[in-house]
Amino acid sequence: MPKVYTMKQLSILIASLALALSTSAFAQNTASPQYRDWVTPQPGQFDYYKLSLTLQPVYCLKNPSSPACKTSILQNSPLLTLNEFIPSRDQGRRYKYQYCSKSISEKEIKLDQKGQWSKLPSVPNLTSATKKSLNEVMPQTKVYQQRHAWLKWGTCNSSTYDANGYFSKAAALTKYINNPDVSAFIQANRKTTVSLTQIRKFFNREFKTLNKVQFQCVSVGNRSFLENINFYVNKKVDLADLDSYPLLTPFGTMKHSPEQECPESFYL
Template sequence: MVKFLLSVSILFLSLSSAGSVSAQESGRTRFILAASWQPAFCQTNQKKAECATQSGDRYDATNFSLHGLWPMRQDYCGVPDDQKAADKDGQWTSLPAVNLSAETKSALDKSMPGTQSALERHEWIKHGTCTKMSADDYFATAIDLMGDLNASAVRDLFAANVGKVLKADAIKAAFDKSFGAGASDRVKMSCRRVGNKRVISELTIGLSQDAVSAQAKEKGLGGLIQGAGQTSFGCDEGIVDAAGF
């Protein structure tokens, strides 16, 4: 009888474990958090205001910068045609100013240096309008998620290796350490060529449908990543670029 109960218990645990793995693998990516490594971005955008003013002691020199929070397969929701055309032409400063509280604007200027070039207007017009959130809530959510990323082992790894090559395995291990086993399977890394160097330019991180829900803050970046679908990691290695040209 004892052996029978033990066998049943083992079978139950095995099925539970299999179900857990299956649930993890069957997640679906509904949103993307795009996090740029600003020094790499600035290598090929030196004339942009945020790049011309970048320095080694500024926050974005050793922390990830917010590029955007993107709903999958949706953009320009309810946006007038003239604003859509202006956005696609890169005329971001002609777009309507985004209505933000003083607190959110201050935090966004730090997290998204591209506000110096009206990046927030572009991100709101193209992506934020499809979230059914207010602009303030949309950007506050993205800022919170970036805070989680920049408080993680991933950011620490990058900051400790400025000017050096980082391999995918080390970055994936840092994601799994900070956000749970398998988190790295929901991340893609992009690199770009700058002269004869290949630098890491951006991480795009898959998130579940709860990214813009009331549960987002409670789940945090780790919980939202775990509910997303898997993807390939992309670039296998690159240099963590330092500020300056």
Template sequence: MKYLVKFMFIVLLSTSSYSQAYSKAGSFDYYVLALSWQSAFCEYRRGKPACRSQKKSDFSAYNFVLHGLWPNKKGRNGHRYGYCNVSKSIKWKDKKRRWCKMPSLNLSNSVRTDLNKFMPGTMSCLQRHEWYKHGSCSGLSENKYYEVSNRLVDLFSKTSFNKLVANNAGNYIRRSKLLRAFDQEFGKGSRAYLGLKCKRVRGKKLLTEIRIRLQKDLSKIDNFKDVLPTRRFKTMRGNCPSRFKIDAL
């Protein structure tokens, strides 16, 4: 029995050490940029403040919006890399989805204004959840992390890919068409960095989110092509069928 207890103690100790090492800020391989299609999100989250107030004049009506910018490790799924130097009390509030009870972020007025535009979820304090779970591991300050995030969303809104999706709002589209368009705009094989996420809502498969793998170094963000990986990673996973709908407001 004493040997079993000793073994369990060693396992717990090594697991704790691994967890601390695994969640060291800046020790990641790439980012994943998660962008939501707000109209589809609001089809199954109608009670959210941002969904109750969404208007056709909003940026979110015709552009992808920020879900999060996630540092991640090569070969890992589920975004287990997170909560770097975050207290247990904050993690507890986050896991209980008490986001507005978490400490506010130190953001400049300009970054906060842009974030309210590019991330409608700020009405539900999504920015706090994303910072403490993911941004804390970026090695950036709170303000710089969201300055970079805002810049990425703004740049992506100007892409032909974003316009293609917006122009097809209310219509069905083929997965192959979107993947081909991504390749054409960002280079052959770029589709490997794109994951298309769909959800069945009232019997229809809707595009709810896209996830794009980005390189770790985001110091230069003049063109969205600049932030795609310069080396090969595992192909991004998606769950969209061969044909699905782009929801319209």
């Protein structure tokens, strides 16, 4: 004799079946390449740039075998070099604003995430002038970091996918921040201990950063060294008219000041 269900039992059964079916469908969708198509962010729809500059001698202290750290390559490199230039959305850690072109394949994303950047496609349509500017501020082009940067973040810069515009702005901002005063400050304090208060005061005075700058350190041996300085740059920044568009993002664009990752004192 078939089992008879009450209305309440039937409702629970139907709800359970619906949940199982939707969970199965979601699992299938998220496992397929098509999943990324409907979660791919729209290029140009970001709030500010995160400009990350690396203290090159510390990078090489941590990565002595990197091709980017050979003496011949670094002869004319500045102390601060371009690490990342990231169009960013202020929507929390779960939101990933990256890989904005739908033409990017799953294979390319996996190669990028594994650090196999030499196997990524070349950056499209870069002019010789842009390449020259980029090589001057990013020695890591020797390990194809520009391909990684373009695939992951450059495609998010604008809907025109203009690599020259993206890298030209990144290079110009790096040169602007790495001015003679900054170079002199870093050079004067190389291999000495500085405090967060001291270095923050310098950058506040130099660029009116209002503490909106992040200092990241790395441990080498038993010492903590400054590795990266992160600036949160106004999306509309124009180096030719900083009075109209200030360098740093307005307070209202960021919900919280960046967290510091350096101890109170560290080595340069």
